[in-house]
Amino acid sequence: MNQHHALAFWHVKHTPTSIFINYYRFADDFKSLLSSLPDPTLYLLALSGEADAQFVWALRLLKNGKGQSALPFWRASAAQQNADKRRKLSALLLKLERWDDLTALSQLHLLPESDAAEQLKLQYSAAPASIDQRFASHEGFLLSFAQQQAQSHCQFNVLMMTDHRQGLAQLNIFKTRYQIEPQPRAGSFCFSKPIYLGDSINCQQHPEHAARCDWRPLVNNKVWPTGFDFIVMMTRSGLGNVSGGIMHLNSASHYGLFLHELMHFNGFEDEYVLPTTKQAWLCQQKGFVAPNLFIANGVTPPIGWQQSDSCQTAIKAYKPSENWSIMQYQQIPLSQQYQQLWLKQIANPAEQPIRFGDYFTQLEEKISF
Numbered sequence: 001m002n003q004h005h006a007l008a009f010w011h012v013k014h015t016p017t018s019i020f021i022n023y024y025r026f027a028d029d030f031k032s033l034l035s036s037l038p039d040p041t042l043y044l045l046a047l048s049g050e051a052d053a054q055f056v057w058a059l060r061l062l063k064n065g066k067g068q069s070a071l072p073f074w075r076a077s078a079a080q081q082n083a084d085k086r087r088k089l090s091a092l093l094l095k096l097e098r099w100d101d102l103t104a105l106s107q108l109h110l111l112p113e114s115d116a117a118e119q120l121k122l123q124y125s126a127a128p129a130s131i132d133q134r135f136a137s138h139e140g141f142l143l144s145f146a147q148q149q150a151q152s153h154c155q156f157n158v159l160m161m162t163d164h165r166q167g168l169a170q171l172n173i174f175k176t177r178y179q180i181e182p183q184p185r186a187g188s189f190c191f192s193k194p195i196y197l198g199d200s201i202n203c204q205q206h207p208e209h210a211a212r213c214d215w216r217p218l219v220n221n222k223v224w225p226t227g228f229d230f231i232v233m234m235t236r237s238g239l240g241n242v243s244g245g246i247m248h249l250n251s252a253s254h255y256g257l258f259l260h261e262l263m264h265f266n267g268f269e270d271e272y273v274l275p276t277t278k279q280a281w282l283c284q285q286k287g288f289v290a291p292n293l294f295i296a297n298g299v300t301p302p303i304g305w306q307q308s309d310s311c312q313t314a315i316k317a318y319k320p321s322e323n324w325s326i327m328q329y330q331q332i333p334l335s336q337q338y339q340q341l342w343l344k345q346i347a348n349p350a351e352q353p354i355r356f357g358d359y360f361t362q363l364e365e366k367i368s369f
Contacts, residue, residue: 035060051077055085062092071101078105083112090116099123122165128198141168141194150227154190155346156265157228159356161195163203163213166251167234168194174232174258183259183334184342191232203235203248211238211248219363229355230265232258244359256330263327263338265353266345269293271308271319271328283311291345292327292338294318 034042034056042060045053058074061067074089081089086105093101094116102120105111111120118135128143136143150157160171171194182188203213213233231246240249240257242264249258269290274282282289286297293310294301294317301318309328311317319325320341326332334342345351 046073049076051080055081055089059088059092062089062096065096067093067096067098067101075104078110079108086110086112087114087116090114094119119165122168122196122198125163125198128196128200131196131198136196139168140172141196142192143196145195145222145225148192148195148225148228150225151190152227154187156189156230156353158189158191158230158232159195159225159228160192160232160234161197162234162251163197163199163201164236164251167236168196170251170253171232171234174255177255183262184339184346188346189262192228203233203238205235205237207237207239207250209238210241211235211250213248215246215360216363219360224357224360229353229357231356244362245354245356246359254331256326256332259334260326260330263342266342267291267351267353268327268342268345269310271310271325273309273312279311279313283313283315283317291341292319292325 034045034053037045039060042053042057046057054073054077058070058077061070061073078086078089090102090105090111091114093105099120102111102116106117106120111117113132115135118132121130131143133143142148145159148159160175162168162171175191175194178189178191197218201213201215201218203211211233213235229245232249233246234249234251234253237250237252238248240247240253240261242248242261245265247258247261247265249261267290269282269292271292283295284297285295287299288294293308294305295311295315296318297315302320305318305320306322308317308319310319319328321335321337323335324332325338326334327338
């Protein structure tokens, strides 16, 4: 920049309103220095309708977390920007999780190939085939069951799955935390990389009901890897539960609930009030119905066991401890007593948990019928 240009730029930085006099005299020089203009000057230039200034002002607003204020400026100017600049825009929109804005950018055919474009697909559960394989590898998730292999040194192998973006992140968080402190001991459970199912599975979305997915279309249409015992499926919403060797959680679930449901895989029962329909049959049983639940139906409970809230019937249930446990309140850490019960349970060769393969076999029979 020569002396006249430098003087003009200095004048603009110190007198914002002079931008209209100087900008168009030295437009090329000013366009390369837009990002260094002070806020009042850049804002005035953006308001004047200068596309490059509008775009730079939008990026500045987004960097300051002002996504709504930035919206009209980038919408008016994005079409005049090259792909690299639009990638910067999409990255900032992704950081602020401005999904509607990213969708609008895509609908305007202005969203270039980028991590933001792939994340947008995940957010709206796009088909797995539409996701870039290199992106998936970099982000640490899989698009196919065929890439899975069970670990022989683990007692139980678990497939981790989800149909949406946040589920992938949460499953990786749970897996990492479990590996730091495996329960009930090292080698009990091995977890796969998260598998993205996208729109290939239909899961109910009612937050107050138990999370559920319709596995029937996948039973015959997927080649399931051998050597896996259980499934952890993370949905957008729904209450955590275990049924048929499948754990359903939502992506807002905390780790304590994950550990609680993991214990259900090995037969542990809830110590809070059970649903009436379950009480109708479970509370009529006799003796041990779970490692942590004893039904005193004409028999004396073990010494030291305390009455549980599980059964609200004339026949009472008992649990190992007078204190609350992780099976009653999932925020409570796993106690040493319950860890020992868990170890004893998985060491017993007579105890065979229900695996997802057993459940899928039943589904196949129903579908065939």
